Amino acid sequence: MLEVRNISANKADYILALKKRNFEAESIFEEILKLDEKRRSTQKQLDEIFAESNKLSKEIGILFKSGEVEKANAMKAKTANLKSDSKALSESMDQVSVDLQNMLYQVPNVPHESVLAGQDESDNEEIFAEGDIPKLSEKALPHWELAKKYDLIDFELGNKITGAGFPVYKGKGAKLQRALIAYFLDKNTEAGYSEVQVPLLVNEASGYGTGQLPDKEGQMYHVGNDDLYLIPTAEVPITNIYRDDLLNEKDLPIQLTGFTPCFRREAGSYGAHVRGLNRLHQFDKVELVNIVKPEDSYQVLDDMVSHVKTLLQELKLPYRILRLCGGDLGFTSALTFDFEVFSTAQDRWLEISSVSNFETFQANRLKIRYKDADKKKHLVHTLNGSSLALPRVLAGILENYQTDDGIRIPEVLVPYTGFEWIK
Template identity: 75%
Template sequence: MLEIKDIKTHREVFEKALKKRNFEANSLFTNVLDLDEKRRSTQTELDEVLAKSNSISKQIGMLFKNGQTDEANKLKAETGELKQKSKTLSEQHDSLQQELKELLYQIPNIPHQTVPSGQDEDDNEEIYAEGDIPKLDKNALPHWELAKKYDIIDFELGNKITGAGFPVYKGKGAKLQRALIQYFLDKNTSAGYQEVQVPLVVNEASGFGTGQLPDKEGQMYHIGEDDLYLIPTAEVPITNIYRNDMLDEADLPIQLTGYTPCFRREAGSYGAHVRGLNRLHQFDKVEIVNLVKPEKSYQVLNEMVEHVKTILQELELPYRILRLCGGDLGFTSALTFDFEVYSTAQERWLEISSVSNFETFQANRLKIRYKDKNKNKKLIHTLNGSSLALPRVIAGILENNQTSEGIKIPKVLVPYTGFEIID
């Protein structure tokens, strides 16, 4: 969430930057600033009424003490009127405050200056690519056919138990899934991240804090009776660990990693491009989250990108990195780099990680601050990244490593799987 003081100071700059997202902010900014002025005016009037009421209350005490009962009772009647007026003003202030918050929730984050303009994913910039795309036999299969051939992932069984988008992993498929989770966690903890296990359901405040609500409300599974949400990513509960906390500068940076299943409704997603593991309603993911001082956040973002690169290098998967354009940038992000693995059998790129800097956007919603050496209170910067999302990594491993003998397991995973080939 943007800070009102920043909107006042940088309005023209913000409006121009938001046009990269194809977002017209002028009318919203006008409404925000007008509403903020009303809120401030109401607060000033309320403070004056409360101050007057307190002053009269002191006078009443002195009058009663001096035996001036009639004068005291006259002033008591006035305090009653002031009390009612303060109640009305307080309710008006709270209503304006809520209305203001709802307006601010509609405004996305300001794109970083390096974010390119663009309408959609076709306008994203490829900034790096590594790895040779393997040449497969003419009879090579897509991963959903390989999963059936080797009986390692059962999509039909998942559909029977729950519905489409909830696969069942079996045998070596289940072991490969578990191996990847442990490998990702080991890589992250060896890089300095502290592992945490977090709840898979969150309350509404947590969803609003990291920006999934109200922006992606229709994409989240909602438990109506308890008003809780299944998490779409571990980013939500992990970042909310520090909601409303005041941190010391010495506490930063905070680096956390966690594995969770993730749940996404993915409403309206149909067609061949979402077949198999390409898009699921439930999937496993290992996440990394950073809470850092503002001046360090872009250095940390680059370090996160390099960290994910080392994982993909060890998995021996051909990949590329994209800088997302304004039209494809997530609502809460200032700058995002997407990692994509090439699926040789499908002849297309599959997104397997997003690494993002949210600057103060989440921290302002979450009220996560720190005290610097001079005891000044400042908002932190939050960052997160997939490290990694499993389904499309598995799709890439199955398709790119298929041979006539079976599917070869990347060497780095063999100590985790206990086998070298799926046959």
């Protein structure tokens, strides 16, 4: 959520930057600034009333002590009027604050200056590519056929138990999945991240804090009786660990990693492009979260990108990195790099990670601040990234490592799987 003071100070620049997202901000900014002016004016009136009430209360006490009861009672009537006025102003203040908050919730984050204007994913910019795309035999299969051939993943059984998009991993498929989780977590902790295990359900405040609400409630599974949400990513509970906290400067940076299942309704997703593991309602993901000082966040973003590159280099999967254009940028992000792995059997790129800097956008919603050496309070910057989302990584391994003799396991995973081949 943008800060009102920053909107006021940078209004013209913000309007221009948000056009990269195809978001017209001028009218909503005008309304936000009017509401903020009304909020500040109302607060000033309340402060004056409270000051007057305190002054009268002291004078009333003095009058009673000196025996001037009639004057004291007259002043008491005046304080009663002030109390009535303050109640009306407080109610007005509460409504203005709610209206202001709701308006601010409608405004996406301001894109970083490096973000290009664009309509959708077709306008994203490829900034890096690495790895050789293997040449497969004419018998090569897409991963859903390989999963069936080697009894690794049963999509029909998942459909029977729950519904489409909830696969059952079996045998070596389950063990390969577990190996990837362990490998990613080990690499993350070796890089200095602390591992956490977090709840898979969050309350409404947590969803608002990281920006999933009110923007994406249609994509989240809602447990109505308890008013809780199944997490769409570990970013939500991990970042909310520090909601409403005032940190010390020495506590930063905070680097956390965690594995969770993730749940997304993905309403309206149909067709061949979502077959198999391409798009699921439940999937596993290992996440990175960084909470840092503002001046450090873009170096940390670069470090996160380099870290994810290392994972893909060790897995020896062909991949590329895209800088998302304004039209494809997530609501809360200032800058996002997407990683895509090449699916040789499908002849297409599959997204397997997004690494994003939210700057103060989430921190302002979450009220995560830190106190510097001079005792001044500042909002932190938050960042997150997948390292990695498992379904499409697994799809890439099955397809790119297939041979006529079976599926070879990437060398780096063999210590985790205990086997070198799926046959």
